Amino acid sequence: MVLGMIMMMSFGLVDTFFVSLLGTDPLAAISFTFPVTFTVISLNIGLGIGTSAIIGKLQGAGEKSESQHHATGAMILSVILVGVLAVAGYLAMDPIFRLLNATENLxxxxxxxxxxxxxxxxxxSLPMVGNSVLRACGxxxxxxxxxxxxxxxxAALDPLFIFGFGPFPAMGIQGAAVATLIAWMVGASWIIYLLAVKRQLMLPRLLTIKEMKTSSMHILRIGLPAAGANMLTPIAGGVMxxxxxxxxAEAVAAWGVGNRMESIASIVILSLSMSLPPLISQNVGANNYQRVEEAYKISVKFVLFWQLCVFILLWLLSDWIASAFANESEVETLIALFLVIVPLGYGMQGVVILTNSALNAMHRPMSALVLSVVRLFVFLVPCAYVGSLLFGLRGLFWGTVVANLMMAAISFICFKRALLAYRETQEGS
Incomplete structure (x- = not known):
């Protein structure tokens, strides 16, 4: 899972690095795209969560035919929903980015x-949802x-299309997107062949309207709340x-680089948040609530310790990382400032992420959604905004740390109450 996450996060980081070589304006421009691109990715993550839950249950019950139908439906559904979101985003591109305060020169x-x-x-969308099918099948x-x-x-195509080489034209920032397009086309073709032909985990045909309706309802019942929770992050990111x-523009460029580094620094958290739910689901099904609580607490302790080590490492390497991603001294200074403050809150943020995953595994996606709303719009955005008013950009950075600290405590309490309520409900029935 860690390796898979590293590869997933590498897209944005590699693009950011090569685009940074073009100058501050292109780097600031690609930083403005992060909230929008992550909104689309969040939809895929939510659909993947719903797909994995449904496929895993059907595989465990030995219902192979139903599993194939739902896997096929999940792939088709992802293309339809992401396609609609992409068209809407393209048509509303200018107003969306002006709402994010993107200047005319960007x-x-x-x-x-x-x-x-x-x-x-x-x-x-196809590799992301298709990979969820594979993981659900073990x-x-x-x-x-x-x-x-x-x-x-x-990574190989980025410099070729951005800067040009031989028959490849220099396309600038657009070259980064072209490289990503070609890479995902390869991934989409690969996953379809693997699922439909080689392993026969999905049907090599389109579903009927009736079949599509049935599979979509099952997947969206879990996937929509999960997608909603994930899509709140880029919305809050857009506000930030x-x-x-x-x-x-220098601050936006630094903020963009810092967010990409956050993605890499949180890889272990995200990987653990995807491996913890199956363990919790199985033990909840077996009424082994002590083991559920034990697994959650061990994960929380590990994440707090691990992310403290990550913070120390980023703090020590902050100047080197800043110089690698910045051509201007002001941008370099702001990146270094981000790296010595914001990562201090990553461990507490990990507690929130693990709690949301645990709640989804306990079939409480709405509880996870509420926690996400509270974290982002009751704590993170207000604390960061107030901090910026009082102490400028440094105060904004410290505001994110304070918000994560308070939300971690609330999340821990919410999990214990949710587990207790679940036990009482099951024992009562």
Whole structure:
């Protein structure tokens, strides 16, 4: 899972690195795209959660035919929903990014990048949901291999299309999106062949309307709340980007690099959040509530310790990382400032992420959704905004740490209450 996450996160980080070589404006432009691109990715994550839950249950019950139908439905559903979201995003591109406070000089870069990225997002949906099918069927290695290969293709093509080489034209920031499009097209073709032909985990045909309706209802019942919870993050990220934008393009560029580093620094948390739910679900089904609580607490302790080590490492390497991603001294200074403050809250943020995963595993997706709303819009955005008013950009960074600390405590309490309520409900029935 860690390897798969590294490959997934590498797309944005590699794109950010090569685009940073073009200058501050292109780097600021691609930083503005993060909330929008992550919104689409969040939809795929939610659909993957719903798909995994349904396919895993059917596989465990030995209902192979139903599993094939639902896997096929999940793949078709992902293309339809992501396609609709991509078209809407393309048509509303200018108002969306102006709402994020993108300046006119950055809009040409944003249009170049996003016009291609929206097309690639449809192909992105297939490997993401398809990998969920594989994991639900017990295979965690092949998804990582697919992501590693696709990530390597993206990394290899980035400099060719961005800067040009031989027959490849120099396309600037748009070249990064073209490289991503080609990489995801390879991934989409691979996963369809693997699922439909080689392993026969999905049907090699389209579903009927009736079949599609049945599979979609099952997947969306779990997937929509999960997708909603994930999509709140980029919405809050958009608000945060708008606040940061008031400090100039240099601040936005630094914020974008910092967010990419956060993705890499949180890989272990995210991997654990995907491996913890099956353990919790199985033990809840076996009425082994003591083991559920034990697994959750062990995971929380590990994440707090691990992320403290990550914070120390980022703090020590902050100047080196900043110089690697910045061409201007002001951007370099702001990146370093981000890395010595914000990562301090990653461990507490990990507690929130693990709690949400545990609640989804206990079939309480709405509880997880409420926690996400509270974390982002009751704590994170207000604390960061107030901090920025009082102490500028440094105060905004410290505001995120304070918000994660308070939310971690609330999440821990919510899990214990949810587990107790679940036990009482099951014992009462």
């Amino acid at each position: 809009m040409p870069y944003i249009r170049e990048y996003m016009s291609v990225w929206y097309v690639s997002s449809v192909f992105l 295979d965690t290695s092949m998804p990582s291999i697919i992501m590693a290969t696709v990530g390597a293709i993206n 980007t708008a606040v940061v934008a008031s400090y100039g």
